[in-house]
Amino acid sequence: MSDIERDLAFVSTMAAELKPYLLSDTLYWSLGAPAPAHRPLLKGTLGGLLFRLYRLEASRHLLTPEQRQQLHEARSLSNEQLQRWVVQVERKATREIKSRLNVWGAYLEECQENPARYAPEYPVRVEERTILVFLFDVAGRSKEKEAATIKLSQLDRLLRGISRESDFVWDGALQPAFPRDRFWWLYVRPVEKREESR
Secondary structure, three states: OOHHHHHHHHHHHHHHOHHHHHHOOOOOEOOOOOOOOOOOOOOEOHHHHHHHHHHHHHOHHHOOHHHHHHHHHHHHHHHHHHHHOHHHHHHHHHHHHHHHHHHHHHHHHHHHHOHHHHHHHHHHHOHHHHHHHHHHHHOOOOHHHHHHHHHHHHHHHHHHHHEEEOOOOOOHHHHHHOOOOOOHHHHEEEOOOOOOOO
């Protein structure tokens, strides 16, 4: 199963189960679609859905006509549910933001403490930071969101302090969809060797 096929399976399944997910107390939703045993589908989240829909649109030129239709159907169904359940979307997004900020913050602290060990994981782990963009877009306005915005600014300052500019960290085919001005963290890498203080 290619990354595109995997993303399509994810968004199709998550879109079909979006209403019960949004109305539940569950943050990480067990997706019911079958997948190869060696690479099961990820747990479904609102942020994961929004991010993968965006990434698939960026890869649209690589999709077959059938895959484009599958993406169109998943996007249409998702948009319908997101517009119908706005309050639930905002609540779910706010909860997921808090969870992802904790995971992202813990990773950055690990990078700061042991850069040689954790910096190589950055291209995979930076997905957490990227998903936050899409969650903040749908989180509405609340005190929790304001607090999360402050926390994210602190983590961004930490990242800037432990990283250097680099080439785009993901597949170059995705670069046009993730411009530097909006997704600057995809154009830096944590420094792998800590400079000795003099």
